[in-house]
Each structure stands twice: as structure tokens, then as C-alpha cells.
Amino acid sequence: MVVQHNMQAANAARVLGITQSAQAKSTEKLSSGYRINRAADDAAGLSISEKMRKQIRGLDQASTNAQDGVSSVQTAEGALTEVHSMLQRMNELAVQAANGTNSESDRSSIQDEIDQLTTEIDRVAETTKFNETYLLKGGNGDKTYHVHAHDAGLDGTLTENTTKATFQMKSLQVGDSYAIGGTTYNIGATSVGQALTVLEGGNDTDAAKTKDASGLSTGDTITIDGKSYSIVDSAEADIEQSKITAGKVFSLASAGSTISYNGKSVTVFSKDGVDVDPNNKTLITATKAYSMVNAELKAASSIGATENAATVTTGSADEKINGVTYRSFTITRGSVTTKNDLTFNLHVGSDADMTNKIGVTIEKMDSKNLGLDGINVSDDSGKAATYAIDAIADAVAKVSAQRSALGAVQNRLEHTIANVDNVVENTNAAESRIRDTDMADEMVTYSKNNILAQAGQAMLAQANQSTQGVLSILG
Numbered sequence: 001m002v003v004q005h006n007m008q009a010a011n012a013a014r015v016l017g018i019t020q021s022a023q024a025k026s027t028e029k030l031s032s033g034y035r036i037n038r039a040a041d042d043a044a045g046l047s048i049s050e051k052m053r054k055q056i057r058g059l060d061q062a063s064t065n066a067q068d069g070v071s072s073v074q075t076a077e078g079a080l081t082e083v084h085s086m087l088q089r090m091n092e093l094a095v096q097a098a099n100g101t102n103s104e105s106d107r108s109s110i111q112d113e114i115d116q117l118t119t120e121i122d123r124v125a126e127t128t129k130f131n132e133t134y135l136l137k138g139g140n141g142d143k144t145y146h147v148h149a150h151d152a153g154l155d156g157t158l159t160e161n162t163t164k165a166t167f168q169m170k171s172l173q174v175g176d177s178y179a180i181g182g183t184t185y186n187i188g189a190t191s192v193g194q195a196l197t198v199l200e201g202g203n204d205t206d207a208a209k210t211k212d213a214s215g216l217s218t219g220d221t222i223t224i225d226g227k228s229y230s231i232v233d234s235a236e237a238d239i240e241q242s243k244i245t246a247g248k249v250f251s252l253a254s255a256g257s258t259i260s261y262n263g264k265s266v267t268v269f270s271k272d273g274v275d276v277d278p279n280n281k282t283l284i285t286a287t288k289a290y291s292m293v294n295a296e297l298k299a300a301s302s303i304g305a306t307e308n309a310a311t312v313t314t315g316s317a318d319e320k321i322n323g324v325t326y327r328s329f330t331i332t333r334g335s336v337t338t339k340n341d342l343t344f345n346l347h348v349g350s351d352a353d354m355t356n357k358i359g360v361t362i363e364k365m366d367s368k369n370l371g372l373d374g375i376n377v378s379d380d381s382g383k384a385a386t387y388a389i390d391a392i393a394d395a396v397a398k399v400s401a402q403r404s405a406l407g408a409v410q411n412r413l414e415h416t417i418a419n420v421d422n423v424v425e426n427t428n429a430a431e432s433r434i435r436d437t438d439m440a441d442e443m444v445t446y447s448k449n450n451i452l453a454q455a456g457q458a459m460l461a462q463a464n465q466s467t468q469g470v471l472s473i474l475g
Contacts, residue, residue: 003470009463016456023449029437030446036435045434052431056424058350063420066413068131069346069358073413076135076362077406079128083365084399086117090372091392097377097385104380111378118367118375125366138339138364146333147371149310150390152300154293155179164332167297171318171325172286174198175266180292181383188269188283192253195266199259216246216261223260224253256280290314290327297329300387304371305334338369348416358416360409363402370395 028037036042036049096102097110125136149165151158155178156169172178174189175198189195200215216222220231229252232243244252253259256270256279270279275291277283284292294312301310315328342362349356367373372395377385 003467006463006467008466009460012456012460012463016453016460019449019452019456023446023453026442026446026449029442030439033437033439034435035437035442042434049431049435052427052434055350056427056431059420059424059427062348062350062356063417063424065346066348066358066417066420069348069360070410070413070417072130072133072135073360073406073410075130076128077403077410079124079136080365080399080403080406083121083124084396084403086121087370087392087396087399090114090117090375091389091396094377094385094388094392098382098389100382102382104378107378107382107385110385111376114375114377118372121370121372122366125364133344135342135362136365137342138369139342141340142337143340144335145338145369145371146335147301147303147305147310148391148394149297149331149333150300150303150387152181152293152296152387153179154296160333164330165301167293167329167331168326169293169329171327172289174286175264176286178289180289181296181381182386183282185282185284185289185292186267187286187289188277189266190269190272192250192257192259192268195253195257195259195268196249196261198266199261199264201262216249220261222249223265224249225257294329297331299383300390301331302334303375303387303391304336304368304373306336306368306374308335310334336368336373338366339364346413348413348420358409358412361405363398365399365402370398 025041029035036046039046093110093114097107102110126134128134128136146163149158149160149167151167154167154169156167158165158167169178172187174187174194176187177184178187179185189198196215216231218231218233222229222231227242229242229244229249231246234245237243237245237248239248249259253268255268255272256277258265258267260266267277267280267283269277269283271277275285275288291314294314298310298312301312311332313330313332315330318325318327320326341364343359345357345359347357363369367375371391375388375391377388379385
């Protein structure tokens with residue numbers, strides 16, 4: 001029996017200390033709600049948990065970023081909705097102004113409203129902003145915008161590239177009809193002989209026929225200035241019965257006559273050496289027609305090109321394609337100087353990976369960039385209004401394309417938000433399993449440690465009493 005070393009009490013005290021330490025940890029976990037309160041609780045778990053927390057908080061902000069992006073896109077798209085409405089009204093006004101029943105004063109009144117709408121489009125572009133960022137004002141730096149070329153309603157094919165356009169129409173021959181600026185013009189013949197050559201299927205550049213070589217045969221029917229004649233041999237000729245010889249055509253038809261044969265009609269110029277018949281303003285030469293087409297293409301393609309008007313070059317020769325001859329016109333598209341597109345990136349991920357960025361690009365949406373700068377419908381003929389319809393249609397298409405692009409970005413962002421929120425939810429669940437206290441399980445541990453602590457305290461008291469027997473020996 002010894003008193004210097006009470007191993008029984010020491011053992012009880014040691015075990016009681018372990019129990020109390022475990023009980024303290026359980027108390028901490030229960031009070032904080034976390035299973036890991038310090039790295040020592042679970043070093044590996046802490047590292048994994050903190051990595052997950054970084055991802056979760058980054059994705060939470062990414063979701064907010066995407067939602068802010070949706071708000072900015074909706075702001076821009078909402079403004080463009082009004083621009084669309086104004087363009088539709090401008091189109092309505094241009095169609096009205098193109099009608100021939102309007103006087104110049106009527107078109108001037110229409111122009112007043114178009115001017116106001118154009119100014120409002122510019123104001124919307126200048127003032128629409130989100131969080132102090134102007135959305136429709138363009139970005140930094142200037143660029144040259146080439147206004148679209150237009151075919152002026154002419155019969156032909158227009159193709160465009162970046163800076164030029166090509167208008168291709170069928171070559172005009174004597175006897176052809178072609179509509180220019182709403183008026184149908186006929187290509188006249190320089191002589192009766194040339195008219196007959198064309199009517200019989202020859203080329204309009206063939207030499208004029210002579211009286212003995214009209215090309216008409218007995219039994220043919222020809223109409224001269226509205227009266228029909230039958231071609232007969234000389235023995236049967238009777239002018240009163242409208243029966244004539246082929247050679248007689250040259251004395252019945254003359255300058256200014258209209259001759260019809262085989263379902264086609266050709267009118268002869270009333271005067272030599274003119275491009276436009278003085279007695280019939282719709283009778284012109286092919287050269288004059290090409291000149292008029294050139295002017296129409298230039299006028300129609302210069303709408304909105306207030307800095308550099310369009311230029312048109314007429315081809316000097318015809319081009320044969322699949323047996324058909326064509327005349328080409330090269331249009332150098334007019335231009336204005338405008339601002340570069342506004343571009344910004346929405347960061348929608350928790351990592352620095354550049355695939356986490358969604359780019360948004362918005363063009364400047366003022367009248368210059370829409371090709372409507374200086375648009376005018378108040379001329380005396382209504383032609384300008386007619387050509388303005390095409391320019392406004394281009395502007396509508398441009399705004400539609402921009403709204404479509406913004407709508408596509410918005411839809412993408414909504415999917416991004418849904419995906420990010422899903423990842424956050426599941427990562428939170430995983431992080432919770434690592435970091436959070438299972439309160440029910442930990443309460444069982446706490447209760448166990450509480451009982452063990454009480455038992456340990458009782459045993460320590462008993463162990464301390466075990467050495468009291470020494471006193472009886474000493475006494």
C-alpha cells in the first residue's frame with residue numbers, strides 16, 4: 001500500500017479528462033452546428049469544404065451577374081421595341097407619301113412627322129442606359145457604315161458584298177418595255193426597216209431592210225398604227241380591202257408609226273438622232289434607259305448616305321449568261337461614320353476560365369447606323385418616298401436582328417442561371433455533409449460523454465478514498 005502514487009485515481013483522472021475533452025467537442029459542435037470548427041477536427045474535410053465554399057460563393061455571384069445581364073439585355077431590348085414601333089410608323093408614312101394623290105404640302109406635313117420620329121430614335125439611342133452604361137450609343141472608336149444598296153424597284157437582280165453591289169438586268173432591245181420609276185418605257189426603232197427586222201426575230205442592230213427585202217411573206221398579217229393589213233402578192237393588192245404587198249409597208253409606216261407583228265409591237269422614233277421621242281416621252285433608246293436606270297439606282301442607294309453618296313457605274317457591254325444577255329451596274333455603296341459596337345462580357349462562372357464569359361454585342365441604334373440619316377419623302381413626285389420604303393425596311397430588319405440577338409442572349413442567360421443555381425444547390429448539399437453537425441447523432445455522443453463524465457467523476461472520488469486506509473495503520 002502506497003500513498004505517493006495513487007494509480008487508480010490517476011487512471012480515473014486521465015480517462016475523465018478524455019471524456020471531458022470529447023464532451024467539450026460535442027458541446028462545440030452542437031452549439032455551432034458545424035462538425036468542423038477547426039482544421040484539427042477534420043483536416044482533409046476542411047480543405048475539401050473550403051474549396052466547395054469557394055465554388056458556391058463564386059457561383060452565387062455568377063448567378064447574380066447573369067441576372068444583372070438579363071436586366072441589362074431587357075433594358076436594351078425594351079428600348080428597341082419602341083424603335084421598332086417608330087420605324088413601323090415611318091414605313092406607314094412613307095407608303096402614304098408615295099401615293100400620287102398627295103400634294104407637296106401633304107408630303108411636307110408627312111416629312112415633319114418623320115423628322116420627329118427620326119429625332120426620337122436618336123434620343124433613345126443616346127439616353128438608354130443601365131447602371132450608367134449607355135446601351136444603344138455604341139462603343140469606343142469610329143467605324144464606317146456602308147448603307148445598303150437598293151434596286152429602286154427595277155426588274156433585275158441585286159447582289160451585295162461588303163462595300164459594293166451589282167445590279168444585273170436583261171439587256172434592252174428595240175421593242176422591249178421596261179418600267180423605271182413607275183413609268184413603263186418602250187425602246188424605239190430608228191427606222192421602219194429596223195422595226196421589221198426586230199419583229200421578224202432579227203437583232204435590233206441588223207441593217208435596216210429595203211423595200212424589196214421586208215421579210216414579210218404572203219399571208220402574213222401586220223398592224224400599222226392600229227390598222228391591220230394582209231400581205232398579198234401584187235395581183236391581189238387592194239388598199240381599200242387592207243390587202244397590201246410587202247413593199248407597201250414602207251410607204252404606210254413612217255417615223256412615229258407603231259408596227260405590230262407576231263404578237264410584238266415596235267414604235268419608230270418620230271425624229272432621228274434623239275434619245276427621247278419629242279412626241280412620246282415614253283419612247284426612248286436603250287442607252288437612255290440605261291442612263292435612267294443608273295440615276296434611279298444612285299438615288300435609291302444614297303438614302304442615309306449623308307457623308308458619301310453611292311456611285312453607280314454602268315457596264316459598257318452586255319454579258320451573255322445561259323444564252324441570255326445582261327447589262328450590269330456596279331454600285332459603290334454610300335457610307336457614314338458611326339461608332340463601333342458596344343461589347344461587354346458577363347462572367348457567369350466561379351472560375352477564371354474564359355468559357356465562363358458570355359459576350360453581349362449591341363450596335364449603335366441611331367438614325368445614322370440604321371441608314372435613315374436625312375431621310376426625305378417630300379419631293380414632288382413621290383419617288384423619294386418610294387425609295388425610302390426600302391431604306392426603312394432595311395432599318396426594321398437591322399433592329400429585328402439586334403432584338404433577336406438580345407433575345408437569344410437572354411434565353412441563354414436564363415438557362416445559365418438555372419444551371420448555376422442547380423450546381424450551387426447540389427454543392428451546398430455536399431459541403432453540408434462534410435461540414436455540418438448531424439445533430440441527432442452528435443446528441444447521442446454528447447449524452448454518452450455526459451454519462452461517462454459523471455461516472456468518471458464518481459470513480460475518481462472512490463479512487464481518492466482508497467488511500468484513506470493508510471490512516472488506520474498509522475493510528
